[in-house]
Amino acid sequence: MENILKAAGLKKYYGKGDTMVKALDGVDLEIERGKFTAIIGTSGSGKSTLLNMLGGLDTPTEGSVKIGGTELATLNNEQATIFRRKQIGFIFQNYNLVPVLTVWENIVFPISLDGQKPDKKFIMKVAGMLGLEEKLDSLPNNLSGGQQQRVAIARALASKPSIILADEPTGNLDSKTSDDVIGLLKMTSQEFHQTIVMITHNPEIAQMADRIIRIEDGRIAT
Amino acid sequence: MGEMLKTLTRRSFAAGRVRNLIAVLAITLTAVLFTSITTIGIGTEESMTLTMQMQKGSKSDGDFRNMTAKQFEMLKEADFIELAGLRMPVNFLSNTNRHNIEFDVLDDVQAELTFCSPTHGKAPVAYNEIVASEQALRELGALPEVGAEVTIEFTAHNREYRLPMVVSGWYESTSDQLSMMWAGIAFRDAHPDIFQFTYDQDRDMAGTYCSDIIAVTASGLSKKMEQEAIHMGGNPHDMEAENYIAATVNFVTNMPLEPEIAVMAALLALLFVFCCYLLIYNVFDIAVMQEIRRYGLYRTIGMSKRQVRKLINRQAVWLSGIGIPIGLFIGFFIGRAALPVIMASLSEEYANVAADVSPSPVIFLGAALLTAITVFLSTRKPVRVAANISPIEAFRYVENSSGKRRERKSSLGADISRLALSNLGRNKRRTVFIIISLTLCVVLLNCVGTAAGSLDIEKQVAFKIRTDFAVTSAASMNGMKGFVHREDALDEQVIGTVSAQPGVKDGSPIYKNTVEDTDVTYEWEHLVLDEGIVDKDSGLNIRFDENYMYFGTGDDRRPICNVYGMEESVVARMDLREGETDAHALYEKMAQGKGVMVGVDVNRVDMSINADLDMADVGEIITVYKDGKPERELPVLAKAAVNGDDQEIGITCNGPLEVGGNGLYLYLPTNIYKELYEEPVIYKYAFNVEESQRENVTAFLEDYVNNVNPEVNYLSSQTAREDAEKTRKTINFVGGLVGMIFGFAGVLNLINTMVTTILIRRHEFATMQSIGMTRKQLTRMMIFESVYYALGASFLGVVSAALLGVTIIRNMLGSMWQYTFHFTLAPAVCVSVILLIVSAVVPVAALWLFHKGSIVEQLRVAE
Numbered sequence A: 001m002e003n004i005l006k007a008a009g010l011k012k013y014y015g016k017g018d019t020m021v022k023a024l025d026g027v028d029l030e031i032e033r034g035k036f037t038a039i040i041g042t043s044g045s046g047k048s049t050l051l052n053m054l055g056g057l058d059t060p061t062e063g064s065v066k067i068g069g070t071e072l073a074t075l076n077n078e079q080a081t082i083f084r085r086k087q088i089g090f091i092f093q094n095y096n097l098v099p100v101l102t103v104w105e106n107i108v109f110p111i112s113l114d115g116q117k118p119d120k121k122f123i124m125k126v127a128g129m130l131g132l133e134e135k136l137d138s139l140p141n142n143l144s145g146g147q148q149q150r151v152a153i154a155r156a157l158a159s160k161p162s163i164i165l166a167d168e169p170t171g172n173l174d175s176k177t178s179d180d181v182i183g184l185l186k187m188t189s190q191e192f193h194q195t196i197v198m199i200t201h202n203p204e205i206a207q208m209a210d211r212i213i214r215i216e217d218g219r220i221a222t
Numbered sequence B: 001m002g003e004m005l006k007t008l009t010r011r012s013f014a015a016g017r018v019r020n021l022i023a024v025l026a027i028t029l030t031a032v033l034f035t036s037i038t039t040i041g042i043g044t045e046e047s048m049t050l051t052m053q054m055q056k057g058s059k060s061d062g063d064f065r066n067m068t069a070k071q072f073e074m075l076k077e078a079d080f081i082e083l084a085g086l087r088m089p090v091n092f093l094s095n096t097n098r099h100n101i102e103f104d105v106l107d108d109v110q111a112e113l114t115f116c117s118p119t120h121g122k123a124p125v126a127y128n129e130i131v132a133s134e135q136a137l138r139e140l141g142a143l144p145e146v147g148a149e150v151t152i153e154f155t156a157h158n159r160e161y162r163l164p165m166v167v168s169g170w171y172e173s174t175s176d177q178l179s180m181m182w183a184g185i186a187f188r189d190a191h192p193d194i195f196q197f198t199y200d201q202d203r204d205m206a207g208t209y210c211s212d213i214i215a216v217t218a219s220g221l222s223k224k225m226e227q228e229a230i231h232m233g234g235n236p237h238d239m240e241a242e243n244y245i246a247a248t249v250n251f252v253t254n255m256p257l258e259p260e261i262a263v264m265a266a267l268l269a270l271l272f273v274f275c276c277y278l279l280i281y282n283v284f285d286i287a288v289m290q291e292i293r294r295y296g297l298y299r300t301i302g303m304s305k306r307q308v309r310k311l312i313n314r315q316a317v318w319l320s321g322i323g324i325p326i327g328l329f330i331g332f333f334i335g336r337a338a339l340p341v342i343m344a345s346l347s348e349e350y351a352n353v354a355a356d357v358s359p360s361p362v363i364f365l366g367a368a369l370l371t372a373i374t375v376f377l378s379t380r381k382p383v384r385v386a387a388n389i390s391p392i393e394a395f396r397y398v399e400n401s402s403g404k405r406r407e408r409k410s411s412l413g414a415d416i417s418r419l420a421l422s423n424l425g426r427n428k429r430r431t432v433f434i435i436i437s438l439t440l441c442v443v444l445l446n447c448v449g450t451a452a453g454s455l456d457i458e459k460q461v462a463f464k465i466r467t468d469f470a471v472t473s474a475a476s477m478n479g480m481k482g483f484v485h486r487e488d489a490l491d492e493q494v495i496g497t498v499s500a501q502p503g504v505k506d507g508s509p510i511y512k513n514t515v516e517d518t519d520v521t522y523e524w525e526h527l528v529l530d531e532g533i534v535d536k537d538s539g540l541n542i543r544f545d546e547n548y549m550y551f552g553t554g555d556d557r558r559p560i561c562n563v564y565g566m567e568e569s570v571v572a573r574m575d576l577r578e579g580e581t582d583a584h585a586l587y588e589k590m591a592q593g594k595g596v597m598v599g600v601d602v603n604r605v606d607m608s609i610n611a612d613l614d615m616a617d618v619g620e621i622i623t624v625y626k627d628g629k630p631e632r633e634l635p636v637l638a639k640a641a642v643n644g645d646d647q648e649i650g651i652t653c654n655g656p657l658e659v660g661g662n663g664l665y666l667y668l669p670t671n672i673y674k675e676l677y678e679e680p681v682i683y684k685y686a687f688n689v690e691e692s693q694r695e696n697v698t699a700f701l702e703d704y705v706n707n708v709n710p711e712v713n714y715l716s717s718q719t720a721r722e723d724a725e726k727t728r729k730t731i732n733f734v735g736g737l738v739g740m741i742f743g744f745a746g747v748l749n750l751i752n753t754m755v756t757t758i759l760i761r762r763h764e765f766a767t768m769q770s771i772g773m774t775r776k777q778l779t780r781m782m783i784f785e786s787v788y789y790a791l792g793a794s795f796l797g798v799v800s801a802a803l804l805g806v807t808i809i810r811n812m813l814g815s816m817w818q819y820t821f822h823f824t825l826a827p828a829v830c831v832s833v834i835l836l837i838v839s840a841v842v843p844v845a846a847l848w849l850f851h852k853g854s855i856v857e858q859l860r861v862a863e
């Protein structure tokens, strides 16, 4: 199988001198296309930092990230953003929806930013799978946490990215709801042949993954 | 807990640097506004009072006269008096010609109060030392130098004195006609014969004690002074009484406030308070909103509402503590810099204006108080919101008032400009406030622009003078005097000198009757007059008709009217409205004695003939009487609308009002005028000048009236125009200043909102960026948001400016004759364009300054 994501010698240091934090300290990682990878580790071990590097939200102190053959370091800020919105869908712990946009508008937002027409049929299908058909005209404030996270998932899927990066997407949800959400995420990604990298604290969820990576003190523990 | 609150305030204060900076700026701006406005207001008032005091010759609160030495000692003890000067009048000097010199003994307090303290040299000490004005010294043939010797001559108690004196100091007088020369107490002691008190017997002022006083408080002063006069054994009421003591309040110093001015000032103050309210409200509203989670937290852990309120109030006090003093300081200097510009435009009415303002505590206390009140008012609502927030709500709090609507029609895409528009709706009140404050700036500046543009300078010039130049006696040009007596006449010699100047053309002398010409009188139909009263100054018998029009009357008790003798060229320049309107034909007929032209005062606003004063119709016969006998009959051939130049000169028409009163204005050819009047005198010489020579003639006249012949004065269309331009300058300056301050407040509001938006929505922005919004798109969205405010304000501003323009402004300007209303929206459009540009720049700068670092960092910061 082809490796869609490749990180080599990734290092991320914050601060200087005595107060320097080595959030990532030499990570090598390869992720296969279409696989579901779970990242686990204690709090502060560098999981989020890794995910952000992989998604190009932040630049590493050292090392390289390659997505589908593109070396992220060669892209400037603007290019990285455009690359990201085409290739990567992000899901965050606290949903991060735009409060003044309706559910529908939130879902199609990244596509509109790209100046594209949303694929209405596809998005309706995603919304249907996530149980959001009834809520498309609602504003995020009027939705429950689970519903909001489902909107965030729909948003991540809407532009048909090849990779979905999720940082504790169920951290704010009860266990029943988190199971539902993860189930849906897994189902849709299989349907659309997407690669998922997900950080989680939940062992049950980690068990559903094809592969589990444990991070300890900024390094991959084996 | 009190200690804790203080610590908390201090820490929160330190935490919100940008926010505090903006809050301090807002409060400073408010203080600047109030201080500069009060400085200008009080400064104008002070300067005008000082100017009038200088004209009156005293800045005291009042004065006592004709006291004995004993009475003066009693006066000094009176408890309502703070300062009492001493003046012992001697007499006017007799060895003077043109400049009158009063010679008195003064003490330093009195000299200071009556503007004759030496500005060079010292006050007199030795018995033969004097202080006098520069003009007085020159009049006596001496130079203004310390140590110069002069001889003074005067009469006291019927004895003539001739004394050699030495100048110990001198000062610049404000009056060309009269000034004070004074000696010290030593002079009195050296000449006891001059200072015998004989006022009760022969009314000789020499030997009396006079005193200008400064009172502890101005309230009830006139009563107190009267009682004091009685208490010291004088009689303040009966001028004929032996023990008469004059005790009068100086009304120039203690002028009552006019109600219209008070109302205007109050309205303006209210507008300013409102504008600043909008600004400060937003600053605190935003600050509270940013901290709302923290207040929620405090509430969860047991802080009471009162304590939350106290916390924010304390921050407001601290911020005011920084902002107000800075604002007071800056505002005072702005105000003081503005003052001379404003005073210059008032100088037409008040000659020799003094423009200065002292940093009085009233200004600072007033401005500080107004600012504090504004801060207090504008923080009420934000404080309440913070105190009343329930902890749970605080944590869920996302600024989104449209959340009340559960649903909204989704658009197909989410385009950036629409997104920006929805963002405005997040806080309607704030949006409205920002738009209003920007709108105010647009509207205000448009009103100012309309007023300045509507100022009809040519109309004013045309009203004041019809020729390029006119020369009159100084009295005619003086708004307080006017051409009244034969002695105010213009010397033929002056006309000769002036008309000999190169370039002078169309020159014509204009004759006019005076209060001395009581032998020639007039009678016409429908004239019914009452018994009348005698005017003390002119000695004329003034009689009234049934409409309370008054007429100066002559020896035979018929009106003497205002009668002019002029040449054809002057008639040709006048505004003939009825009857024979061809000037040449009219003049021919009049010159043959076939009739007369009457002039009627106009309503300056629309230049229509004033119906109340229109007393004789064309065709009516006017009978001329000489020495009580009918001399001839003159039918009214034409009627003219007369302006300031036709009546006297400029806008002064004091002379005609003193002479003929409301009686007819009659215009006759020179030959007829000379037939009627025994001693015809000229009051004005009007002439044009070749364009190329105007500057030279102006320079000549300027020198002539200042240095050669101060009895003469001149007016030119050029100076009339400059005077009118001064008004425009003031309007532009003051209006521009106020408009700018409003604009600045509006822009500060906008900056504050933009900066806060960026700080507060950091997380949202980071999210949008993480899901693919480029920085360019983010910037575009913020520009849209900001420009929407400006667009809203521009639209509202232009519309309200247009509405205000055609209603209130038109009415207001329409009622003032100096203006001819011209509708314009150019200033509003200009300001709008500037606002739009600024509004586009602000978010770019704000993003650049406050939205730094990687997306990840911003996501972290927000959490």
Ligand SMILES: Nc1ncnc2c1ncn2[C@@H]1O[C@H](COP(=O)(O)OP(=O)(O)O)[C@@H](O)[C@H]1O
Pocket: A014, A015, A021, A022, A023, A041, A042, A043, A044, A045, A046, A047, A048, A049, A050, B856, B857, B860
């Ligand atoms: N922007 C930053 N500045 C400074 N330190 C950071 C920053 N981001 C992360 N860190 C530090 O890096 C370490 C790893 O953080 P993170 O990747 O967020 O951990 P995790 O997601 O595994 O809980 C932590 O010690 C954290 O404090």
Ligand SMILES: [Mg+2]
Pocket: A047, A048, A049
């Ligand atoms: Mg994390």
